Amino acid sequence: xxxxITDSYEQMGMEAANIVAGQIYxxxxxxxxxxxxxxxxxxxxxxxxxxxTVGLDFSEVTTFNLDEYIGMSPxxxxxxxYFMQEYFFRHINIRPENVHIPDGMAKDxxxxxxxxxKLIAAKGGIDLQVLGIGQNAHIGFNEPDLKFAxxxxxxxxxxxxxxxxxxFFQDASEVPRYAISMGIKTIMMAEHVILLANGRxxxxxxxxxxxxxxxxxxxxxxxxxxRDVVVIVDKEAAALLPEQIRGVTITRKG
Ligand code: F6R
Numbered sequence: 001x002x003x004x005i006t007d008s009y010e011q012m013g014m015e016a017a018n019i020v021a022g023q024i025y026x027x028x029x030x031x032x033x034x035x036x037x038x039x040x041x042x043x044x045x046x047x048x049x050x051x052x053t054v055g056l057d058f059s060e061v062t063t064f065n066l067d068e069y070i071g072m073s074p075x076x077x078x079x080x081x082y083f084m085q086e087y088f089f090r091h092i093n094i095r096p097e098n099v100h101i102p103d104g105m106a107k108d109x110x111x112x113x114x115x116x117x118k119l120i121a122a123k124g125g126i127d128l129q130v131l132g133i134g135q136n137a138h139i140g141f142n143e144p145d146l147k148f149a150x151x152x153x154x155x156x157x158x159x160x161x162x163x164x165x166x167x168f169f170q171d172a173s174e175v176p177r178y179a180i181s182m183g184i185k186t187i188m189m190a191e192h193v194i195l196l197a198n199g200r201x202x203x204x205x206x207x208x209x210x211x212x213x214x215x216x217x218x219x220x221x222x223x224x225x226x227r228d229v230v231v232i233v234d235k236e237a238a239a240l241l242p243e244q245i246r247g248v249t250i251t252r253k254g
Contacts, residue, residue, distance in 0.1 A: 001210060001223070001224065001229045001230075001231055002229070002230045002231070002249075002250070003210065003230075003231045003233070003238075003241070003245060003249035003250070004230060004231070004232045004233070004249065004250045004251075004252060005233055005234070005235055005238045005241075005246065005249050005250070005251045005252070006232065006233070006234050006235070006251075006252045007234070007235060007252065007253050008234060009042055009198045009199075009234055010042050011234070011252055011253075012042065012043075012196060012198050012232050012233065012234050013040070013041070013042025013043040013044075013045065013046050013196075014042070014043075014046050015232045015252065016040070016043040016046075016130065016194055016196055016232050017043045017046035017047045017050060019128070019192075019194055019230065020032065020043070020047060020128065020130065020194075021047065021050050021056050023127060023128045023192070024056060024057070024058070024061060025056075027127060028057060028059075028060045028061070029060040029061065029062070030060075030061055030062075030127045030128060031061075031062045031063075031064065031120075031123045031124060031125065031126050031127050031128075032061060032062070032063045032064070032126070032127065032128055032129075032130065033063075033064050033065075033066065033126040033128065033129035033130060033131075033182070033187070033190055034063050034064070034065050034066065034084065034088075034130055035065070035066050035130050035131055035132045035140075035196075036065065036066070036067075036080040036083045036084065036132075037132045039132035039133075039196050039197060039198060040130060040132060040196060041087055043130070043196065044087045044088040045087075047088070047092070048088065048091040048092060051091070051092045051093070052091075056092075057093065058092045058093050058094040059093050059094070059095060060098075061094055061098060062098040062099075062100070062123050063094065063098065063099050063100060064100045064101075064116075064119070064120055064123075064126060064182070065080060065084060065100065065101040065102070066131070066139075066140040066141070066181060066182050066187075067080060067102060067140050067141045067179050067180060067181035067182065068080045068081065068101055068102045068103070068104035068179060068180055069104050069176040069178070069179050070104045070109065070154065070176055070178040070179055070180055071104060071105070071176055071178070072104045072105070072176060073104075073105055074101075074105075078168060078169060078174075079104065080101060080104075081101050081104075084099070084101065100116070100119060100120075102116050102152060102180040102181070102182075103180075104179070104180060106180075109153075109154045109180055110154075112152075112180060113151060113152035113153050113154070113180065114151075114152075116152040116180075116182075117151045117152050117186065120186065125189055125190070125191070126186075126189065126190040126191070127190070127191050127192065128190065128191065128192045128193075128194070129187055129190035129192070129193045129194070130194055130196065131187070131193060131194065131195045131196065131220075131223075132195075132196055132197065133195060133196075133197050133202060133205045133206065133209060133220050134160070134161055134164065134205065135160060135164055135201055135202065135204070135205055136158055136160045136161065136205065136218075137204075137205040137208045137209055137212075137218040137219055137220045137221065138158070138161065138219050138220070139184075139187060139195070139219050139220045139223070140181040140182045140183075140184075140186075140187060141155045141157060141161070141179040141180075141181035142155065142181060142183065142184055142187075142219040143155060143156075143157065143158045143161065143219070144158070144216065144217045144218065144219060145216045145217070145219070146216060146217075147216050148183075148184040148185075148216045148219065148222060149183045149184055149185075150183045150184065150185040150186075151182075151183040151185055151186055152180065152181065152182050152183055152186060153180070153181065153183055154178055154179075154180055155178065155179050155180070155181050156177060156178055157175070157176070157177055157178065157179060162175045162177070184216075184219060184222055188222060188223075188225070188226055191228065192228045192229075192230075193223060193226055193228065193229045193230070194229070194230045194231075194232060195209065195220065195223060195229060195230070195231045195232070196232050196233070197231075197232075197233045197234075197237040198233065198234040198236065198237050199234070199236050199237055200236040200237070200239060202233075202236075202237040203236065203237055203238070203239040203240045204240060205218075205220065206231070206233055206237050206238065206240070206241065207240040207241060208220065208221055209221055209223060209224075209231070210224070210231060210241060210245065211241065211242065211245065
């Protein structure tokens, strides 16, 4: 794992965007795995700016999002389909047919999971996976569990996740209880992974991901076993990392 600690949230997004942009320059037909939520917003803003100013070209890029709420139609402003259009896709030159997000409205979620996995495999797998992290150390919507879930599957969201995500809804009772998410194996099969986190409320989860035991009770801890992970965190999210780790990390000023 390489750890980059930044001075600010904006800097975190910029570091992440640089890695994504570098990936696309080196391989214009890259397959990206993408996340939603507040964390990657500054990364998307930066990528849009790079597209608009120096013409970063997304025309050959394919994307697969990590997850979607079950029962959310793509035109619902709370859906992850809507989020991705709003923050990213409508601002860049990606082809709609190259954008993939699990279908939260699918009749048969088992079949939807299989369809999604086959599609990823047919595209040759994910080159670069972008991840956020939940306060309970979930990645995608892989919640703490007794075993690591393998492939795209239905998840029952933890109460902690429902409470955390209720900030996007009028009320916690409106947050869907179920989601469809890429599994841990899907994520671990990606060639490169970047994990982003900002804010003091993510410090414990970042500690578990980087320094904790590898256990499905802290799903992000599995990333310690991946061969190419860059963890990009602002200083608040890095607050609990021990001095030995902080001493050998790359620290960037905002
Ligand atoms: C989103 C996702 C989740 C989020 C995590 C953090 O697609 O897979 O794992 O990355 O819940 O969410 P935020 O960034 O809103 O704190």
